Amino acid sequence: MTNPTILSAYDVILSDLDGVAYRGNSPAIGAIEGFQYAKENGVRVVYMTNNSARIPEDTAAHLTEIGIPTQGGDVVTSAITGVMLLAKLVPPGAKVLPLGAQGVIQALIEGGFTLVDSADDHPEAVLHGLNPEATWLQLSEAALAIERGAQYIATNIDATLPKERGEYLGNGSLVAAVSHATGVVPPSSGKPEPAMYELALEKSGGKKPLVIGDRLDTDILGANRARFDSAHVLTGVTSMRQVMLADPDQRPTHQIFDLRDLSAPIEQPIFSEGGVSVGNTRVQIADQTILIDSAPIETTGFELTLSQYQALVALVWQEIDSGRDMSWIPECQPISSR
Numbered sequence: 001m002t003n004p005t006i007l008s009a010y011d012v013i014l015s016d017l018d019g020v021a022y023r024g025n026s027p028a029i030g031a032i033e034g035f036q037y038a039k040e041n042g043v044r045v046v047y048m049t050n051n052s053a054r055i056p057e058d059t060a061a062h063l064t065e066i067g068i069p070t071q072g073g074d075v076v077t078s079a080i081t082g083v084m085l086l087a088k089l090v091p092p093g094a095k096v097l098p099l100g101a102q103g104v105i106q107a108l109i110e111g112g113f114t115l116v117d118s119a120d121d122h123p124e125a126v127l128h129g130l131n132p133e134a135t136w137l138q139l140s141e142a143a144l145a146i147e148r149g150a151q152y153i154a155t156n157i158d159a160t161l162p163k164e165r166g167e168y169l170g171n172g173s174l175v176a177a178v179s180h181a182t183g184v185v186p187p188s189s190g191k192p193e194p195a196m197y198e199l200a201l202e203k204s205g206g207k208k209p210l211v212i213g214d215r216l217d218t219d220i221l222g223a224n225r226a227r228f229d230s231a232h233v234l235t236g237v238t239s240m241r242q243v244m245l246a247d248p249d250q251r252p253t254h255q256i257f258d259l260r261d262l263s264a265p266i267e268q269p270i271f272s273e274g275g276v277s278v279g280n281t282r283v284q285i286a287d288q289t290i291l292i293d294s295a296p297i298e299t300t301g302f303e304l305t306l307s308q309y310q311a312l313v314a315l316v317w318q319e320i321d322s323g324r325d326m327s328w329i330p331e332c333q334p335i336s337s338r
Contacts, residue, residue, distance in 0.1 A: 003265040004265070004266050005262065005263050005264060005265060005266060006254050006256065006261065006262050006263075006264055006266050007037070007038060007041065007043060007210065007262045007263070008266065009208060009210075009229075009266075010043060010208045010209060010210040010229070011042070011044070011206045011207055011208045011209075012043060012044045012045070012046060012201065012204040012205075012206025012207075012208070012209050012210070013043055013044070013045045013046070013209070013210050013211075013212055014046055014048055014197060014200045014201065014204070014209050014210070014211045014212070014228070015035075015045055015047050015048065015211075015212045015213075016047075016048060016049065016191075016213040016214060016215070016219050016236075017047050017048075017049040017051065017059070018049065018050075018051060018161060018214075018236065019213075019233075019235060019236020019237055020212055020213060020214050020219075020233055020235060020236060020259070021035070021047065021063060021068060022062070022063070022066055022068075023162050023163060023164055023235070023236075024162075024163040024164040025062075025066070025164065026066065026164060027066045027067055027068065028233075028235040028236070028258065028259070029235050029258045030233075030235065030257070030259045030260035030261070031068060031235070031258070031259050032067045032068055033259065033260050034258065034259020034260050034261075034262050034263075035068050035259060037259075037260075037262060037263050038262060044204050044205070044206060045070075045074065046074050046075075046200045046201075046203055046204045047059070047063070047074055047076070048076050048191065048196060048197070048200045049075070049076070049077050049078065050078045050155065050156035050158050050170075050171070050190040050191050050218060051077065051078070051103075051130055051156075051161065051171075052077050052079035052082065052101070052103045052104050052107075052129030052130055052155040052156065052171070052190075053100065053101035053102070053104075053131060053132065054077075054101065054102065054103050055072075055077075055103050055106045056072040056073070056074075056075035056076075056077060056080075056103075057072035057075075058102075058103075059072075059075045059077070060072045060074060060075055073203070074203075076196065076199055076200045077103055077107070077155075078129065078155035078156045078188075078189055078190030078191070078196065079100065079103040079104045079107040079127075079129050079155055080199070081155070081189040081190060081193070081196045082104070082107065082127050082129065082153055082154075082155040082189040082190070083108055083110070083111040083113070083127070084111075084189065084195070084199070085153055085187065085189040086108075086111070086113070086127055086151075086153055087111060089125065089151050089153070090124045090125050090151060091124070092112055093112055093113060093114055094113055094114065094123075094124040094125060095113075095114045095115075095116050095121060095122065095124055095125075096108055096113045096114065096115060096116070096123055096124065096125045096126070096127055097115075097116055097118075097119070097121075097123040097125070097126045097141065097142060097145050097150065098115055098126075098127055098129075099126055099127065099128040099129070099134070099138060099139070099142045099178075100127065100128060100129030100131050100155065101129065101130065101131040101132070101133070103129060104127055104129035104131075104155065108127060117141070118141060119141055119142075119144035119145035119148060119150075122148070123145050123150050124150060124151060125150050125151040125152070125153060126142045126145050126146055126151070126152050126153070127153050127155065128142065128152065128153065128154045128155065128171070128174070128175055128186065129154075129155040129156075129171060130155070130156075130161070130170065130171040134174060139177060139178055140181075142178055143178050143181045143182050146178065146184050147182055152178070152182070152184045152186040153187060153188075153189065154171065154172075154175045154186040154187070154188045154189070154190075155171060155188070155190050156170075156171050156172065156188055156189070156190030156191065156218075157171065157172035157175055157188045157190070158170035158171055158172045158190075158215070158218060159172045159173055160173070162214075162236050162237055167237065190218070191215075191218040191221075191222040192217065192218050192219075192222030192225055193222065193225075194222060194225045194226035196222065197209075197211065197222055197223065197225075197226035197228055198226060201228075209228045209229070210228070210229050210230065210231060210254075211223035211226075211228050211229070211230040211231070212230070212231045212232075212233060212259070213230065213231075213232060213233070213236075214232065214233050214234070214235060214236025214237055214238055215236065215237055215238060216232070216238055216242065216243070216246050216247075216250040216251075216252075217250060219232075220232055220246075220250050220251070220252045221249055223253075224249055224250070224251075225249075229253040229254070230252045230253050230254070231252060231253065231254040231255075231256055231262070232252035232254070232255055232256070233256055233257065233258050233259060234256075234257050234258065234334060235257075235258050239331060240304070240332050240333070240334075241329055241330070241331045241332065243255055243313055244312065244313050244316040244317070244326070244329055245316070245320070245326065245327070245329065246317075248321070251317065254266075255309060255310050256306065257306060257309070257334040261306060264306060265279075267279045267307065269310065269311055269314035269315075271314070271318065275291075275315065276311045276312075276314045276315040276318070277311060278307040278308075278310045278311040278314070279307040280307070281293065281305070281307040281308050281311050282294075282311070283308065283311040283312045283315050284315075285316075285319065288328050290329075292304075292308055292312075300330040300331055300332075301330070301331055301333060302332050302333070303333050303334065303335040303336060304332050304334065304335060305335050306334075309332075309334070312332075316329060
C-alpha cells in the first residue's frame with residue numbers, strides 16, 4: 001500500500017502566485033513539477049493572487065508561458081473580490097475612480113460601475129489596486145476624492161511584491177501613502193480576508209481545499225480564518241525562522257520547502273518527553289542548543305532536511321506555547337542536495 005502524501009487528503013489547491021508559482025518572469029523552484037504532480041493526481045489548481053494589476057487571462061497566459069498550463073477561469077484576483085466588496089458599499093452603477101492597472105479597470109467595468117478619472121467628477125468610491133505605472137498625480141487625485149467623501153477600498157495591503165531581484169513595493173505601501181495623506185485606512189478585499197478563499201473554492205468546485213502560500217500574514221492567516229488547511233513554501237518572502245516564530249493564527253498546517261514536497265509522505269510529529277520526532281528524525285532543545293538525533297547544531301545558517309525542519313517547527317511552537325522565549329532560534333536553510 002502506498003503511503004499517503006501531503007496532497008492525498010485534498011481535491012483542490014488554492015495557490016498563491018507571487019513567490020509560489022513564480023517570481024517575476026521565472027517559475028518558482030519546484031512549481032512546474034509540483035503543479036503537474038497535483039493535476040496528474042486529479043487535484044484541480046486555482047490560483048489566488050493579491051496582485052490586481054493583470055486581468056485573469058493575462059495571468060493565465062503568463063503561467064502557461066513559464067511552463068504551468070492555466071486557463072483564465074483558474075485565476076481569482078483581488079480586483080475581482082474588490083469589486084464584490086465595493087458592490088456592498090455603493091449603489092449599482094456608481095461612479096468609481098480606479099487607482100490601479102487593467103485588472104482593476106476590467107473588473108469594475110464587468111461589475112457595472114461608471115469609471116471616472118477626476119475627483120471633480122464626484123466619485124462615490126476609489127478602488128486602489130497595484131499599478132506599477134502609478135504616478136504622484138494619480139495618487140493625489142485619489143486622495144482628493146477620498147478627502148471629499150469617496151469610499152476608499154484597497155484590493156490588498158501587501159507591503160512588498162517578490163521579483164527576481166528582491167522585494168519591490170507592494171500595493172500596501174502605496175495605500176499607506178494615500179492613508180497617510182487622508183487619514184483614511186481602507187478595508188481590503190484580498191488575502192487574508194476569508195471571502196477571497198471562499199470565492200476561489202466556489203470556482204474550483206472542490207470540497208477539500210489546500211491553501212498554498214509563501215506569506216504568513218496573508219496566505220496562511222487567511223487560510224486559518226477561512227478554516228482551510230494550508231501548506232507554506234519557502235520559495236517566497238518568509239524564512240524558516242519566521243515560520244518557527246509564527247503567531248498561532250499564522251501557523252500553516254504543513255511546512256514544506258517547495259511544491260515538489262506535495263508528493264512527500266505525510267508524517268505527523270510525535271511528541272515525547274524532551275523532543276519531537278518526524279519519521280526517523282528526532283529533534284530536542286537543551287538550553288539554547290538544538291540537537292538533531294542527539295547531535296548539537298551550533299552554527300547559524302545550518303541546513304535541514306524536510307523532516308528535520310518539520311520536527312523543529314513543531315518543537316519550537318510547543319515551547320512558545322508553553323511560555324518559553326524562543327527568539328534565540330537561529331536562521332537555517334533547506335538542505336541544498338535534493
